[in-house]
Every structure is written in C-alpha cells, then in structure tokens.
Amino acid sequence: MTEASYNDIAEWYDRFLQERPVYSEVILPNVLELVGTFQGEHICDLACGQGWVARELARRGAQVTGIDLAPQLLALARRYEEREPLGILYLQGDAQVAEPLSDNSFTGCVCVMALINIPDLQAVFQNVRRILKPGGWFVFAITHPCFETPHAQWTTLPHPEHTIARVVTGYFDERRWFSSNPNGLRGRVGDYHRTLSTYLNTLSGAGFALERAIEPPPSARQAELVPGNQEIPTLLLIRARAI
Numbered sequence: 001m002t003e004a005s006y007n008d009i010a011e012w013y014d015r016f017l018q019e020r021p022v023y024s025e026v027i028l029p030n031v032l033e034l035v036g037t038f039q040g041e042h043i044c045d046l047a048c049g050q051g052w053v054a055r056e057l058a059r060r061g062a063q064v065t066g067i068d069l070a071p072q073l074l075a076l077a078r079r080y081e082e083r084e085p086l087g088i089l090y091l092q093g094d095a096q097v098a099e100p101l102s103d104n105s106f107t108g109c110v111c112v113m114a115l116i117n118i119p120d121l122q123a124v125f126q127n128v129r130r131i132l133k134p135g136g137w138f139v140f141a142i143t144h145p146c147f148e149t150p151h152a153q154w155t156t157l158p159h160p161e162h163t164i165a166r167v168v169t170g171y172f173d174e175r176r177w178f179s180s181n182p183n184g185l186r187g188r189v190g191d192y193h194r195t196l197s198t199y200l201n202t203l204s205g206a207g208f209a210l211e212r213a214i215e216p217p218p219s220a221r222q223a224e225l226v227p228g229n230q231e232i233p234t235l236l237l238i239r240a241r242a243i
C-alpha cells in the first residue's frame with residue numbers, strides 16, 4: 001500500500017472524525033476540561049487539521065490561530081470558517097520549525113492527536129515553549145503510549161470479571177509504524193510510537209512543568225464500539241505550564 005499524507009486523505013479524515021464518537025464524546029470534552037475556563041486568551045491550535053478544536057475554542061471566546069502542514073485540511077478549515085465566521089486565522093506551517101509563529105505570542109497552545117504524526121517531538125515541544133508567553137499553558141492529546149504500541153491487540157481472557165485484555169507489543173521500539181488495516185487512519189498515515197518517559201522527559205527538557213494528566217474512560221457509545229476501552233485507556237491527555 002502507498003503511504004498517504006493527511007493532505008491526500010483530507011476529505012476522508014474529515015468524515016472519519018465526524019463519524020467517530022471518540023472525537024466528540026471523549027477527546028474534545030477532555031481537551032476542554034484541561035484547557036479550563038478562559039477569557040480573552042490567544043490560543044494556538046498546533047497541527048489544527050480542519051480546525052475542529054480551533055472552532056470549539058473560538059466559540060468559547062478565544063482568539064485562535066490554527067497552523068497545519070496540510071493545505072487540503074487548511075482549505076477545509078477555511079471553508080468551515082466561511083460558513084461560521086469565528087475569526088480564526090489559519091496558517092500553513094510545520095510544527096517543528098519556528099516560521100511563521102512569533103516568540104511569546106500565545107497564552108495557550110493545544111495540540112490534539114498530532115504529536116503521533118510528527119517525527120521530531122523535541123523540536124515541537126521547544127517550538128511550543130518558544131511561542132508561549134511565560135506561564136502559558138500547553139494541552140496535548142495523544143494515543144496512550146503504554147497501550148497503543150506497534151501492533152498491540154485486543155484479546156479475550158477466561159476471567160470471570162475481566163474478559164478483555166490488551167496484548168502490548170513493541171513498547172521500547174520507538175519508530176513510525178503502520179497498522180495492517182488499510183482502511184483505518186493508522187493504516188494510511190501511520191503513527192510515531194514513543195515511550196511514556198520519552199514524552200514526559202522531552203516535555204520537561206523543553207521547559208514545561210506537568211500540571212495534570214487525564215486517561216479518559218470511554219463514553220457509552222465508544223464503549224459499545226470498543227468494549228476494551230472500559231478496561232484500558234487508549235488516550236492520554238496532558239496539561240503542562242511553561243516555566
């Protein structure tokens with residue numbers, strides 16, 4: 001199978017996101033929980049895709065700048081902005097490099113389900129630290145690095161209470177990997193797997209202090225779709241503060 005980029009799958013990814021309760025019922029509420037209440041904040045949505053989180057933040061009164069590598073996803077984001085003007089500025093750029101965002105320009109930054117698609121984690125964290133004002137906050141969401149490892153799988157157990165288990169493989173194997181399902185997101189664009197300690201140590205090395213973490217349980221619809229989510233979290237959300 002030919003490796004795709006988000007640019008190639010923009011329309012498909014937009015539908016994928018709308019069809020999956022995990023985005024609207026698990027990821028978004030928990031991102032908003034970590035962001036907390038705000039007023040007049042200038043927030044960067046780094047790797048914003050089609051602007052799904054950017055719009056939610058703007059609807060709540062934030063001044064939002066979204067940045068993404070994929071022009072086709074940004075075209076969708078701008079189409080949503082035309083339909084519902086929220087004053088979001090969308091820019092094309094690489095989260096690993098300084099251009100086009102200025103130093104000390106945001107009070108907060110979100111990066112949702114995108115660090116897993118970007119090769120240089122240290123460059124991204126340093127970039128986020130650079131664009132944040134002192135004391136600014138950073139919220140990110142990723143697939144859980146302890147359980148969503150290369151080729152991890154669900155299995156069943158002959159246990160009276162816990163019949164579903166996760167077989168975790170390749171935890172120390174930090175690399176990009178593709179699932180064997182060609183119709184899924186990971187089968188198309190792949191994921192960069194890193195250990196939990198790599199995430200946390202790179203975060204503190206870039207000048208952040210961990211404030212809070214969430215390993216969210218599933219919504220009722222998500223639990224029906226993926227029963228194992230009632231046993232094992234497949235997502236990790238972190239809030240950190242620039243120090």
Ligand SMILES: C[S@@+](CC[C@H](N)C(=O)[O-])C[C@H]1O[C@@H](n2cnc3c(N)ncnc32)[C@H](O)[C@@H]1O
Nearest residue numbers: 006047048049068069070094095112113114117
């Ligand atoms: C799974 S999507 C998440 C998009 C959006 N944050 C959301 O939650 O819907 C991953 C995003 O990362 C973007 N991306 C990948 N590499 C990037 C990079 N180096 N710089 C900026 N964006 C990047 C992709 O274009 C894609 O929009």
